[in-house]
Amino acid sequence: MSITAKNLPKEEYFYGHKACAGCGGSLAVRNALKVLGKNAVAVLPAGCMSAVGFNFPQLCFSNNAIISTFAGTASMLTGVEAGLRAKGLTDFTAVGFAGDGGTADIGIQALSGAIDRGDNILYICYDNEAYMNTGIQKSGLTPFGAKTTTTPAGQNIRGNIRPKKNMFEIAAAHDITYAATATVGYMTDFLNKVEKASKIQGTKYIHVIAPCPTGWGVPVSDTVEIAREIVDCGLWYLAEYENGKFTLNRDPEHFTDVSAYLKKQGRFKHLTDADIKLITESRDEKWRRIRNSWVCDG
Amino acid sequence: MKPYLREKRQFGFDDIPESTAFEAGYLVSVNSGWRSIRPVVNAQKCVGCGQCYFYCPDGVLSMENGKAKIDYDFCKGCGICAKLCKPNAIRMEAER
Numbered sequence: 001m002s003i004t005a006k007n008l009p010k011e012e013y014f015y016g017h018k019a020c021a022g023c024g025g026s027l028a029v030r031n032a033l034k035v036l037g038k039n040a041v042a043v044l045p046a047g048c049m050s051a052v053g054f055n056f057p058q059l060c061f062s063n064n065a066i067i068s069t070f071a072g073t074a075s076m077l078t079g080v081e082a083g084l085r086a087k088g089l090t091d092f093t094a095v096g097f098a099g100d101g102g103t104a105d106i107g108i109q110a111l112s113g114a115i116d117r118g119d120n121i122l123y124i125c126y127d128n129e130a131y132m133n134t135g136i137q138k139s140g141l142t143p144f145g146a147k148t149t150t151t152p153a154g155q156n157i158r159g160n161i162r163p164k165k166n167m168f169e170i171a172a173a174h175d176i177t178y179a180a181t182a183t184v185g186y187m188t189d190f191l192n193k194v195e196k197a198s199k200i201q202g203t204k205y206i207h208v209i210a211p212c213p214t215g216w217g218v219p220v221s222d223t224v225e226i227a228r229e230i231v232d233c234g235l236w237y238l239a240e241y242e243n244g245k246f247t248l249n250r251d252p253e254h255f256t257d258v259s260a261y262l263k264k265q266g267r268f269k270h271l272t273d274a275d276i277k278l279i280t281e282s283r284d285e286k287w288r289r290i291r292n293s294w295v296c297d298g
Numbered sequence: 299m300k301p302y303l304r305e306k307r308q309f310g311f312d313d314i315p316e317s318t319a320f321e322a323g324y325l326v327s328v329n330s331g332w333r334s335i336r337p338v339v340n341a342q343k344c345v346g347c348g349q350c351y352f353y354c355p356d357g358v359l360s361m362e363n364g365k366a367k368i369d370y371d372f373c374k375g376c377g378i379c380a381k382l383c384k385p386n387a388i389r390m391e392a393e394r
Contacts, residue, residue, distance in 0.1 A: 005348035012300045012357040015372065016325040019355065021332060022376035027355040057309060062301050062323030187352055213376075221377030224353050 003191040009034050017060040019052040022220030024184045024210030024227060025126040026052065029097050031187060032124060035194045038063050039092040041084065043077050045107060046070040047099040048133040048212075049126070070106045073098045074114035077121040093122055093198050100127040100141035103207075104167045115174040115203045122197050122204045125167065128212035136215045140165040143235070144282070145275050146267045148215075153270035163282065168207045172241040177202025179241040183209040185227030189238055189249065209236055217266015226264065233261040234283045237290065246294040258283060300357070301325050303371065329356070333375030335390040339366045343387035350379035350388060 013033035019026040025048050033040055042065040044050040050067045053060045068076035073096045081094040098107055103125040114121060130148045131137040138148045143164045147153040151160040171179045178200050182190035190208055197204035211227050213220045230236045234255040240247045259276045262268040271279075301323035346364035351357075358369040359379060366379075366388070380388040 005352035008352065010360070013323075015300050015323070015357050016303075016327075016329065017356070018329065021355075021374035022378060023355045027353065030355065030357050031352075056320060057324060058326050059320050059322055059324045060301075064322060184353075219377075221381045223355070223376070224378055224382060 002188065003035060003195055004188055008191070009037065011038070011062075013038070013040075013062045014053065014060055015062065016058065017049075017052045018055060018058075019048065020212075020214050020220070022213045022223045023048070023052075024212060024223045025049055025099070025128055027184050027223070028124070028126045028190070028208050028210045029053075031191055032095070032097070032194045033061075033063060035191050036093045036095055036122075036198055040064075040095050041080050041092060042066070043068050043073055043080060043094070043096045045073040045096075045098050045102040046133075047102050048128075049097050049099070051133055068096075070102055072110050073102060073107045074110040074119075074121065074123060077123065078114050078117065078119045081119055081121050094120070095122045095124060097124050097126060099131070099133070099139075100125060100129060100167075101131045101137075101139040103127075104140035104165050104170075108170075111171070111205075112174065115171065115176045115205070118177070118202055120201055120203070122194075122206070124194070124206045124208060126208055126210040127167075128210050128215060129164070130212075130215050132212045132215040141167060144279060145262075145271050147270060148267070158270050158272065158275060159267070168205075168239070168241070171205040171207075172246065175244065176205055176241065179205040179207075181207045181209075181237060181239050183227045183231055183236060183238070184211070185209075185224050185229070185231065186238065186250075193240070215267065217269070218264060222264075226261075229256065229261045229264075232256045233258050234287060235261065235279070237287075239290075239294065246290075248290060248294045248296045251291070251296045255283070300360075300369065303328065328371040329374055330371050333373065333393050335375045335377065336370065336373065336393050337368055337375070337377065337379050337388045338391050339368060340387045340389065341365050343385045345385050345387070347384070349382050349384070353378055353382055 014030040147159040180193040238249040351359040358373040
C-alpha cells in the first residue's frame with residue numbers, strides 16, 4: 001500500500017531536534033524513521049543531523065541511534081546489522097543518514113565497501129549540496145555555479161567550477177541491489193522508496209535532495225517548494241536502479257525555467273546568462289542520455 | 299505520540315552514564331523561543347488533508363478529530379505549513 005499523509009504512522013522518532021527552521025534534512029530523517037518504525041537502528045556520521053539530534057542530555061531520537069565516525073557510516077551499519085543478526089534478531093532495519101559530504105567525499109570508501117559486500121543495510125544520503133553544518137563549504141555534490149565559502153563568487157570565477165558528482169549512478173555502478181533518487185518536495189515518492197527499500201534484502205542506497213534554507217539562500221518557508229522545483233526544472237530526477245535497470249519515475253513533458261529556479265537562491269544570484277545557458281545545456285544533455293537508455297514509467 | 303518533555307535537573311557525575319549511551323527520546327528543553335512568527339490554525343477552514351503534518355520538519359503538527367493541531371513548545375515558526383495549506387487555514391501571526 002502506498003504511503004500518504006493519511007496513513008503515515010503517527011509516532012514521532014525524531015522530535016525536539018535543534019535543526020534550523022525549515023530544515024530539509026530533518027524532514028527527510030523524521031519521515032523516513034516514521035516509515036521504518038521503532039526497530040530502525042539509525043547511524044549518523046558527523047553532520048547536521050547528528051549535531052542537532054544528540055545534545056546531551058537531550059536525545060531527540062526515540063529509536064536507537066548512534067553517531068559514527070565521519071568516514072564510517074556504512075561500516076558501522078555493517079557492524080550494527082551483523083551484531084543484531086548475531087543476537088538472533090530479524091525484525092529491524094539498519095539505516096544510515098549521511099549528508100552529501102559524508103557520502104560522496106568522506107564516506108564514499110566505506111559505502112563502496114558495504115555495497116561490495118552486499119550487506120543488508122539501508123543508506124540514505126540527504127543531499128543539501130554542501131557542508132552546511134560547518135558553515136557551507138563545497139562538497140562533491142555541490143552543483144556547478146553555487147557560491148559557498150570555499151568557492152566564492154568573484155569577478156573571474158563565479159562559484160563552484162565543477163559539476164555535481166553523480167552519486168546515484170556511482171552507487172548503481174556497483175551493481176547495487178537497490179538505489180533510488182528522491183526529493184523531500186515529493187514526499188510520497190520518497191517514503192514509498194524508503195518502504196520498498198526496507199523490504200529488500202541487500203544493500204540499498206537512497207539519495208534524497210534536502211534543501212538547506214541557510215546555505216541555499218531561500219526563505220525558511222520555501223524548503224518544500226524549492227525541493228519540488230529542482231525536479232520540475234530538470235536539474236534533478238526521480239529514478240530507481242534495480243536488477244541492473246535504470247527506471248525513470250517521472251518524465252516531465254516540459255521543464256520549468258531553470259533561471260527562475262536558480263535566481264530564487266542566494267547561492268546562484270551572481271550567475272550570468274552565459275552560466276545559466278551552460279547549466280541548461282548540461283541539463284538537456286543529461287536528459288537526452290536518460291531518455292535514450294533508461295526505462296520510463298511515469 | 300511524541301516523546302514527552304522532562305523536568306530539567308542538574309546532572310551530577312554519578313548521573314552521567316559511564317559509556318556514551320543515553321536514553322532515547324529524552325527531551326529537556328523546548329524550541330519555542332526560536333520563533334518570531336507562529337502558525338495559527340483556523341479550524342473552520344481546515345479540511346484535515348494532513349499536508350502540513352506530512353511536510354513539517356519538526357513534526358509538531360498532528361491531526362486531532364480531523365483538524366490540524368500544533369505543538370507550540372517545539373514549533374520553530376518556519377511557515378512551511380502555512381505555505382502548503384491549500385485552503386489557507388494556517389496563518390502566520392507575529393509572536394508577541
